[in-house]
Amino acid sequence: MIITLTGSSRFLMAYDYWNDRLSFDGNLVFSYVPLIAENRDMTLLQLIQKWKIAKSDLLFVIDCASLVDMQSYIGQHTKEQIDFASAANLTIVYASNVLMKRSSIKLGEE
Secondary structure, three states, rough: OEEEEOOOOHHHHHHHHHHHHHHHHHEEEEEEOOOOOOOOOHHHHHHHHHHHHHHOEEEEEEEEOOOOOOOOOOHHHHHHHHHHHHHHHOOOEHHHHHHHHHOOOOOOOO
């Protein structure tokens, strides 16, 4: 399965966790491109992210840091990506839902 990760950069460590977990489950994972400098071209990165989503089977939304910190947050750019994936009829899975179930990820059944 091809999966694109999305979510706030405040959950950067969670990206590493989910990238590892989903990759070791045999998935091809498109991950996050961190913005190191604020003067980066966001338009180009948004276009690349939409391309990744269009090529994916599933959008995985990292909306919380961990099971310990379940405070959910979805920013404007993430919301736009969710809307884009929804319009393309992609399956959308939220990390908080997977963590709450504390079970193995059955991505096609979310």
